[in-house]
Amino acid sequence: MNTKTLMYIVKRIFLAIVTIWVVITVTFFVMHAVPGGPFTGEKAVTESVKAAMEAKYGLDKPLGVQYLTYLKDVVTKFEFGPSLKQRGRTVNDIIADGMKTSVRIGLIAAVIALACGVILGSIAALRRNKLIDRIIMIITTAFVSMPSFIMGSLLLILFAIKLGIFPANGAARNGLVLPVITLSLYPMAYITRLTRSSMLEVLGQDYIRTAKAKGVSGMKIIFGHALKNSLIPVITYFGPMLAGITTGSLVVEQIFAVPGIGRAFVNSITGRDYPLVMGTTIVLATLIVIMNLVGDILYKVVDPRITLE
């Protein structure tokens, strides 16, 4: 690793930190720009009760002070305060609860997408322009252009309602099967196409021809030479893929009623639970930024030929 790469990584980490700070700031001020305080929707309360509640949550202080307190709590203690709608629970509790489920389905979906995508992509590349290649390409094109919420709903109709194989409710037994499939289909299709095109490129390289000329067996060429080099673009897609799965989970968890962080986020927006909105936004955004950061750094480290900017 040379100094130039190192400089790039440092710069990239700095940008990520600034981005997270911008997210926190934007979220905070946007949520406080909403007309009507968080207690306006409640039962009519007397002025003194309202003042007491505002004092309890620190809402009587000037906005700048509130912002600094919030920033300090988030950065140093990783604390997002109490939830306004779910009494007695802090935002941290809700996020921790949701994360357990979300991380599980997200990781399983990522592993499935990666495994199936690489295998299907290699098959398509090795059987180029044969029937199986055509079938794989048509199916993946369809999957790539279908929004996740449509994919999820169609799977729900087919497997949960028509066939009744899996439950429609994510909290039930085997309930996470359909959400995982939904989340994995788009990245799987994308990885298949990525693997196919990079595999085709690698197979046309001189060193593959040399290996063939030396009499290396077909299997050894594929696994020893071609696959390793054609996986570079796939590795670099890993960060964006996890980020995409995170965003996809917002609707997928909604469709299948999975008790994850994505659903907590959407419900907090419709329920105007401001601290929860801020907390989930910041946590999800930080996750996405970190994943993209890791993806970019991998990009640079795996293939030093790539120059960014």
Added chain:
Amino acid sequence: MDITKLSAQVNLDDFNPATEDEKEYMVQMRPSSTFFKDSVKRLLKNKVATVCFFIIILITLAAILVPIFWPYSYDQMLGMTPGKPVDNSFNDLKPFEYGRSEIRRMEAGESVIPHIFGTDSQGRDYFIRVVYGTRISLAVGFFASIIVLIIGMTIGSIAGYAGGKVDLIIMRIVDIIYSLPDMLMVILLSSVLKVVMEGALDGTVLAKIGSNIISLFIVFGVLYWVSMARLIRGQILSLREQEYVLASQAAGAKGKWIILKHLIPNCFSVIIISTALQIPSAIFTESYLSFLGLGVNAPMPSLGSLASDALNGISSYPYRLVIPALVISLIVLSLNLFGDGLRDAFDPKLDT
């Protein structure tokens, strides 16, 4: 003049001036072709892109024209007649079923336009709602892309042409916005803007469009211009070193003139390609937001909100979800394939 075949005497006829016929025979001129014509020719050779183009045109025309002559409207509850009790027989009709009063009219010999996709739970004709939803989705996608184009083009060309500190500052802002998680920010901003806009819009012309769509446009304008700006800046950085820019500067042209008359026209292919690819992504985002309940204001339908509404009655009426789902997928797929075709046709140097 008669000469023997073997004599060395020259044939004087060969030195006469050529006649008009002979001249025409020698000159082979093809009509001159512009860059645009060439690209369109290349585009038409691409069968997939051409088919997709016709699908898009067909869907667009249908979305514009059908509501004009269709007898039902998207918000008309067919069971409701002023001064009479609500006729529930119109609610939740299956495709090609009729309400009670319609059956009576048909028995009387009148012809009634069928409800091709049935009606929804409030007795509204579902076909016209899908058509209207397509119209909204297309319009949102188109106008959002125009907004992105204008903002991105302006800022990108200024950054690219000015260079130096201006460029540095703009590009750092672009970097930050680019690395923001876009969907989260879109959801957050549009949910808040929706509330803020509701009060501000009352009584203005914009109120008719609805606060949600306006806030969607604002969010697009704030977040999505960055990739367009990056692209245009990159183009302009290389173009401004060309000799004709220097010549124009030497002739006394100002920055604005050079940008508008020389640089932007030369970015034309990049602009057209990325705008074409922006439209499906805008439609995608709109349907995603509508699905979460943050899209268009009810009772106005969009394809995403239709799909989202259909989830409630999914076990009895799955086709209500399948229809808008298919339309969205068809639109997004054909726009994407068409955009790819455009890229191949308008940017032959680009080899991807």
